[in-house]
Amino acid sequence: MKRAEERGSHYANISLILTHYPVYNKNKEVVVSSVTTLDIHDLSRIAKTFGLGAFYIVTPLKSQIALIERIFSHWKTGFGSDYNPTRKEAFGNTCVVDNLGSAFRLIMNHEGKRPKIIATGAREVPNSIKFHEMKRIINFKDPFAILLGSGWGLERDIIMKSDYILEPIKGLGNYNHLPVRGAAAIILDRLLSP
């Protein structure tokens, strides 16, 4: 992966991270959640559509890392690369790492400075930042990492240690269970669309 000024995509300074640890399960226990293979496809395509520099998938499980790397090799160099070249293109900036700290360090290495971490989630948290405020702060230069938790959301300490906590997406009723794929699409659209 190249440094921001060489990449040419519009938000090359912004990374998306989907982490599977530490997150909650439905009983509010901290767990490693399972990788949903369609997340890899959807979030790569959504990140690519909005011109992001990179999409990191974080899981500590060796078997899940191997699964993701098999999917990459199918679509990047195997049968899939010929069958659907747009998927190969989407996966060009996607990679898998075994912990969140590694993702942050990789971004720092690429960008030359620590990214500002933007935590996301479906729950109300004190001191969260509104979408329109976050949109004013984001620019085409400084590194930012938008952090998504799979399962039932990011563990509280991770949220609290972030630079920004984005307000939740509110629907029009009491039901508030967007899939992470849908939430990510709305978050990038609200923050990055012209």
Place this chain on the structure above:
Amino acid sequence: MKRAEERGSHYANISLILTHYPVYNKNKEVVVSSVTTLDIHDLSRIAKTFGLGAFYIVTPLKSQIALIERIFSHWKTGFGSDYNPTRKEAFGNTCVVDNLGSAFRLIMNHEGKRPKIIATGAREVPNSIKFHEMKRIINFKDPFAILLGSGWGLERDIIMKSDYILEPIKGLGNYNHLPVRGAAAIILDRLLSP
């Protein structure tokens, strides 16, 4: 399903339709596309989050209809209804029909008049309507149906016969291959968020 005034969700007058026929494949041939089971989950959850009245899945294939109905029964009354009640709730307004005309007729029966059809797609089409214009037209009273095509998009005649053709979602670069799940989330957010 009940009439709009009895339902109580905010956009009970609006339906979402995902059709698998007639749509294009990647070679621009008109085909029946396969049902992606995660679409059923994601689009039900997204539609429910925005308070829509109904979500219709259209496929002419008997085997695929049977598959969808098995998924419904698992989550609505089977093991899944206990394991994850929020999914049962999301599926409450989801149903499957074998052709688009039936979906339109069902909506007309429920709403008491023909819905205005809003076609969507990733391609530029002359006379398309901007999101902000469509948002001004939509209200809490008149029936609208937002029509999504799976595969490589809705067949041209279906688009041309619609009441409105929504402008495509543009990303920030040349890559324009959003998954239908992500596109639907952005479309509902842009049209229906307060």
